Amino acid sequence: MTTLFINIISKKKQVLLSIVLVFVTAGVCHTFSSYVGYRVIGFILLVTVSLIAMFFDIVPVLLAAVFSALIWDFFFIPPFFTFQVGSAEDSILLLMYFVVALISGVLTFKIRQIEKIARQKEEKAKTVKLYTILFNSLSHELRTPIAAIIGATDNLQNNNERLTPQNRHDLIGEISKASFRLNRQVDNLLNMSRLEAGFIQPKKDWCDINELIYHVIERIEENTVSQKITVNINPNMPLCKLDEGMLEQVLYNLLNNAVLYTEAGTRIDVIANIHADVLELIIEDDGKGFPEEEIPYVFDKFYRLKNSAAGGTGLGLSIVKGFTEAQGGTVRLENRSTGGVRFSIEMISETSYIQNLKNE
């Protein structure tokens, strides 16, 4: 909270505010100075400086310390309205006041500096840990399919006479699977680095949502799909002005995920709707759903569900998020009350209802 305060209020304002605070406190004290002794007032001012030290930067604190000491001396320590101090005892008090105020200011400042360094260290440790996780994950995702390819080809080349036709067939199948996995991973990495480099500029032009959705499904169905994909598109869907390539990648990744991580026979629904100028795309399934506590992390780079099947890249969903947001859209994930997950994408889009040009 302390840091919050410091960050919110600029240094100039802090200086002004601390002087005002000292002034107001002194003013209030002045009204009842006839009831309490000036030494009590000294303590009240000291408390004010300590409070200022808790929230403000070093310069305003030191200023408040000096300023309050001067005020105390001038207005409250007899003789009044002069910087002279009457008794030797009061001189010692004033000196001690000054020292205590300074110490309290400097101490709180030092504590804050130490806190800051500790925080920086902690953040650095976190970054290092994250980097290690990313690096390990990446090595794993790239090396596993390469290991499969090298292993399978070694067997086919050096061990051929001892392999049954079924063995050979299986090994070739493994090579194929591994190369597609590797290809997907490289695609995702390339997309991710395009996103990270920040030169992804959406190129928006008129898209036929119907065409786009079916095109993605055809691409998905190039590989065997054991789930049932149904499509439901608003029959009055207009043309939408969006980046076709990006949107296609978003839908491909979401559908590919659904196909990779749900069991055979699962129903997958692709739904497209338009509400005024907001395009809504939903991809949902009636599979097992995501562990509720992991949902906040699934869009993070290289995050993989704790018990997810092998073969994923940990990048698919972060690309979905990146490409959706690059076009000004949002993506949300939730477990459905009836089971399974629902990904919903919403993006504002220009629309065109010129479908009825039929007799041109």
Added chain:
Amino acid sequence: MSNKADILIIDDEAQIRKLLEITLESNDYLVSQAVTAKEGLIKVANHPPDLVLLDLGLPDESGHTVLQKLREWYTGPIIILSVLSSEEDIVKALDNGANDYLVKPFRTGELVARIRSALRGAHIESNTPVLNFGTLQVDLVARIVKKNNEILKLTATEYTLLSLFVKNEGKVLTHQYLLREVWGPGYINQLQYLRVFIAQLRKKIEKDPNRPEHIITESGVGYRFTSTE
């Protein structure tokens, strides 16, 4: 005389050339190879192949330049095989005269289908009046389109669009090209017209307009017409 089509591969990667050689020879094509742009250009000049497979990342010259040089006189189909996958690269190659563009890695089955389609397209004589594409028949002289032997009612724009497609079988036609040819130069940025008419045309000529077999979408680039045969 052999009636096998011969195909020239221009690619500097030995692995890719080997893979293509095996794929093409097993599909009954004659194969010749070039490793550099210079060698490729000489081979095309000395013995023009029926089709060229061109890589864009050649060591001595950019594939785009090779494409432009080839197109100064070579009229056969050129299919680009490249690792570059951005829409800009694809559109640029198509504008420079490429017939088709496959991003590496590609499925060999897909490559063979594209080659077949491009070769078919190249053999359509300009005076062939009636073209057959599976159940679809287009009579360019009488301006009649039939599906399963029944005459389809097409609007003038739909017909212009379809005739453009069938005359360029296997060739990827970019959005801008189609808009310019069908609607005119003032319309090259009016993609909404093309989207609407493609959807209409698919409803009339395709078996399932959502899973088109003739007018194939090339995302962010354009459309390609193929035969179902």
